[in-house]
Ligand SMILES: NC(=O)C1=CN([C@@H]2O[C@H](COP(=O)(O)OP(=O)(O)OC[C@H]3O[C@@H](n4cnc5c(N)ncnc54)[C@H](O)[C@@H]3O)[C@@H](O)[C@H]2O)C=CC1
C-alpha cells in the first residue's frame with residue numbers, strides 16, 4: 001500500500017511508538033489522526049507534527065480507548081476531518097504511573113504476566129481477524145507488530161519513590177540489560193512501514209528484536225500470514241478449514 005494520500009488513525013499517538021508511527025506515515029504523505037487520552041502531550045505532538053507536515057494533515061483527538069463511546073466518536077471524527085479512513089494503528093498501551101501503581105497496589109508480582117497475557121490476546125485477535133474470511137473479503141488486512149523492549153517512556157524508570165518500586169525497576173532494567181538493552185523507536189518504525197506497505201502481509205505477526213532485527217513469528221503454517229487477493233478471499237469462503245490456526249480446531253469440532 002502506498003501511504004501517500006492515505007488516512008490513518010493511531011491510538012496512543014501522543015508519544016513513544018505511536019508518535020513514531022504517525023510521523024513515519026506523515027513523512028510518506030499520509031494524513032494522521034493522533035488519538036490519545038493525554039490531552040496536553042497530544043496537543044504538543046499535534047503542533048510539532050503540523051508545523052513539519054502541514055496543518056491540514058494532522059489532527060489530535062482526545063480519547064480514552066477503553067471508553068467505547070469516545071472510541072466510536074474518534075473514528076467518526078477522523079472520517080469527518082479527512083473524508084475516509086484507510087489505516088488503524090491499535091497502539092495505545094498502559095504506561096507509567098497510573099496503571100503501574102494500580103497493578104502494583106493489587107499485586108506486585110502479577111504485573112509481568114498480566115501484561116504478557118493481554119498482549120498475547122492482541123496477537124491472537126489480530127491473527128484471527130486477519131486470517132478470517134470476513135475482513136479479507138472486504139480487502140482489510142490485520143497484522144500484529146511485537147517489538148522487543150523499546151526506548152520509550154513506558155519503562156518504569158521513574159518509579160523510584162518507594163523501595164518496592166525501586167526493587168521492581170531494578171529487576172526490570174536487569175532484564176533489559178540481559179537482552180542487550182533497548183531497541184530504538186526508529187528500528188520499530190522501519191518494521192511498521194514494511195508491514196503497512198507490503199500488501200502481501202495479512203494475519204502476520206512481526207517481531208522486531210535486537211538479535212534478529214525484523215522477522216516473523218512462525219506458526220504451524222502461514223507464519224507470514226496469507227497474502228490478500230480477491231481470489232484468496234473467495235477461496236477462503238469456500239474452504240473455511242483454511243481460516244486460521246486458532247479457528248480450525250473449533251470448526252472441526254463443530255462439524256464432527
Ligand atoms: N516500549 C516498549 O518496550 C514496548 C511497547 N509495546 C507496546 O507498544 C505500545 C506503545 O508503547 P510505548 O510507545 O512504549 O508507550 P508510551 O507510554 O511511550 O506511550 C503510550 C501512549 O498511549 C497512551 N495511552 C495509554 N492508555 C491509553 C488509553 N486508554 N487511551 C488512549 N491513549 C492511551 C498514553 O497516553 C501514551 O501517549 C503499547 O501498547 C505497548 O504495550 C510493545 C512492546 C515493547
Ligand SMILES: CCCCCC(=O)CC\C=C/C=C/C=C/[C@@H](O)[C@@H](O)CCCC(=O)O
Nearest residue numbers: 111112115147148149154155172179209211
Ligand atoms: C515487568 C513487566 C514489564 C511490562 C511492561 C514493559 O516492560 C514494557 C515493555 C513491553 C514489552 C516488552 C517486551 C519484551 C520482550 C523481550 O523479552 C523479547 O522480545 C526478547 C526476545 C528475544 C528473542 O526472541 O530474540
